[in-house]
Amino acid sequence: MNNLSWPATIILGIVLGLIAGAAENAGVGQNEPSASASESPSATPDSGSGGGSGGGETNPDTGGSTEANTVTLTFDDGPHPVYTQQVLKLLEEHDAIAVFCMVGQRAREHPEVVRQVVDAGHALCNHTDSHDEQLSGRTREQIERQIGETDEALDAAVGGDTEVRWFRQPGTYVQPQVRAVLDDDELEPLDWTVDPRDWSRPGSASIVQDVLGQVEPGSVILLHDGGGDRSQTVAALDQILTGLDAAGYRYVLPGDP
Ligand SMILES: [Zn+2]
Structure with missing residues (x-):
C-alpha cells in the first residue's frame, strides 16, 4: 500500500478497523491456497494448488499493474x-468493471445472464x-474440447459481440500443459493474487477483511458469483x-494501466 496517499491509507485503516471486530470469530486467516478442498464439485475452490502455498511464488500472468x-x-x-445479477448491481453502483470467468455448461443454461454481463461492460473469461x-491430467484433445466448447457457449450467448481474451484454470493457477493450448487459442492465462476463499463461506466479514487486508496496487482479486x-x-x-473506493483504487481489466 506504499503508493496510497495519506488520506486513502487512513480511510482504509478505518474501514479495516470497523470490520476487524466482526471478523474475529469468522475464521480470518485462511488465505493460503489449499488443494485439499472437500466440497462438492458445484462449490469448488479456485485456490491454487500449483505450488502457490509458499507465498513467495512469482505470478507473472496476473496482468495487474504494479x-x-x-x-x-x-x-x-x-x-x-x-x-x-446481484454482483452486477453492486458493480454498477460503484462504477466498477470486472472479469467473469464462466463455466461453459452454465453459460448454455443461462445465456441471458452472459449477455447481461457483457452489456454492462464487463469482460468474459473461459473457465x-x-x-x-x-484439467492438467487430461489429454491435449480433452483440454482443447473443454476450452473450445466453452468458447462456443460464450460466443453463442453474446452473438459474437465480445472477444474472450482470458482463461482461468479451475482450482489452480494455469499449468504448463494447459498453457500450450491457450497459446494456440490466443487466450491469456488469468491467475490471481488475493484469494479470500469466499467459496468456502467463511462469513462475509472474513471475506471483506481478507480482501481489504491483502489488496495492493496491481492485485487481482478472486471471488465467486456461482x-x-x-x-x-x-x-x-x-x-x-x-473500502477500495475509499482507498482510491481504480478498477481495470487484466493488463490495462
Ligand atoms: Zn472455478
Whole structure:
C-alpha cells in the first residue's frame, strides 16, 4: 500500500478497523491456497494448488499493474441467475468493471445472464466447460474440447459481440500443459493474487477483511458469483467496493494501466 496517499491509507485503516471486530470469530486467516478442498464439485475452490502455498511464488500472468493504484476484480463459476445479477448491481453502483470467468455448461443454461454481463461492460473469461479441476491430467484433445466448447457457449450467448481474451484454470493457477493450448487459442492465462476463499463461506466479514487486508496496487482479486450459495460474497462485495473506493483504487481489466 506504499503508493496510497495519506488520506486513502487512513480511510482504509478505518474501514479495516470497523470490520476487524466482526471478523474475529469468522475464521480470518485462511488465505493460503489449499488443494485439499472437500466440497462438492458445484462449490469448488479456485485456490491454487500449483505450488502457490509458499507465498513467495512469482505470478507473472496476473496482468495487474504494479505502478498505478489499480485493482482487477474477477468472479468465477457463473453465470448464476441470482448471484450474478446481484454482483452486477453492486458493480454498477460503484462504477466498477470486472472479469467473469464462466463455466461453459452454465453459460448454455443461462445465456441471458452472459449477455447481461457483457452489456454492462464487463469482460468474459473461459473457465472450462464442466469446471474440470483435473484439467492438467487430461489429454491435449480433452483440454482443447473443454476450452473450445466453452468458447462456443460464450460466443453463442453474446452473438459474437465480445472477444474472450482470458482463461482461468479451475482450482489452480494455469499449468504448463494447459498453457500450450491457450497459446494456440490466443487466450491469456488469468491467475490471481488475493484469494479470500469466499467459496468456502467463511462469513462475509472474513471475506471483506481478507480482501481489504491483502489488496495492493496491481492485485487481482478472486471471488465467486456461482458454484453454490454466494450470498456471503454478495454481502461482502458492497463493503469491499466501498473500502477500495475509499482507498482510491481504480478498477481495470487484466493488463490495462
Ligand atoms: Zn472455478
